[in-house]
Amino acid sequence: MILGNLIAITQTSMKRMLAYSSIGQIGYVIIGIIVGDSNGGYASMITYMxxxxxxxxxxxxxxxLFGLRTGTDNIRDYAGLYTKDPFLALSLALCLLSLGGLPPLAGFFGKLHxxxxxxxxxxxFLVSIGLLTSVVSIYYYLKIIKLLMTGRNQEITPHVRNYRGSPLRSNNSIxxxxxxxxxASTIPGISMNPIIEIAQDTLF
Known part of the structure; x- marks a missing residue:
């Protein structure tokens, strides 16, 4: 949990940032494995997964999608994306907020359980470490989201300045x-209980 999130902060590549933050996410899953059968550990682990x-x-x-349209993966090149492609910027922001565990997104209720x-x-001790590292992850996710939404003119690179969003196509698999x-990432908490019950019924 600690190592993955701390390394993720230093990354300049979005893909590498996501990879290292995934290491931190695996740490949260380990909590469910350690809890095991008691107190619904496996069910909470499956729900979160x-x-x-x-x-x-x-x-x-x-x-x-951003990489295909711009040819870059650098975090700073995302500055001001909202002005060019609001849908892609909002989609990325919602997924990052959910990964960070902010309510009422799915990630919050998964981590909460x-x-x-x-x-x-x-x-x-493990739960306290999990909460602290969640705060760290929220910090660097919010930095990216701020860049997406409020990139100043001097921050916007040619990659976004010349960006041309493509219309959504139902036949585009990505x-x-x-x-x-x-x-799925923005399911509110009201939908959590049925999912938890299904996981518990399946395992037990």
Whole structure:
């Protein structure tokens, strides 16, 4: 949890940032594995993994689309993307916020259930580390989102200044997968209970 998030802060490549943040996300899953059968550890782990897959794939699809349209993967080249392609910028922002675990997005309720199970099992230290590293991840996700939305003219690179967004096409597999994953990443908490119950019924 600690190493992955700390290294992610220093990255200038979006893909590498996502890769290192994924290492931190795996640390959260370990909490569910340690809890095990007791206190719904496995169920909370599966629930979080389902959300994580959607959040991660959605973020990756946004990064791939931006890369295909601009030829760059540098974080600073995302400055001002909202002015050129609001849909792509908002989609990436929602996925990043969900990965960070901000309510009412899916990632928040996945982490909440996972950390609560760990707390009930007495894993106070691990849960505390998880909460602290979540704050770290939110910090660098928000930095990227701020860049997307409010990039000043002097910050906007030629990659975005010359950016031309493509209209959405239902036959484009990357765009379609991005839309599906963004929707799954933004499921509000009201939908959590059925998912948790299904996971528990499947395992137990």
């Amino acid at each position: 389902l959300f994580y897959i959607s959040m991660n794939l959605g973020t990756f699809a946004c990064i791939v 996972l950390f609560w199970c760990g707390w009930q099992a007495g894993l106070y 765009e379609l997968s991005m839309i599906v994953c963004v929707i």
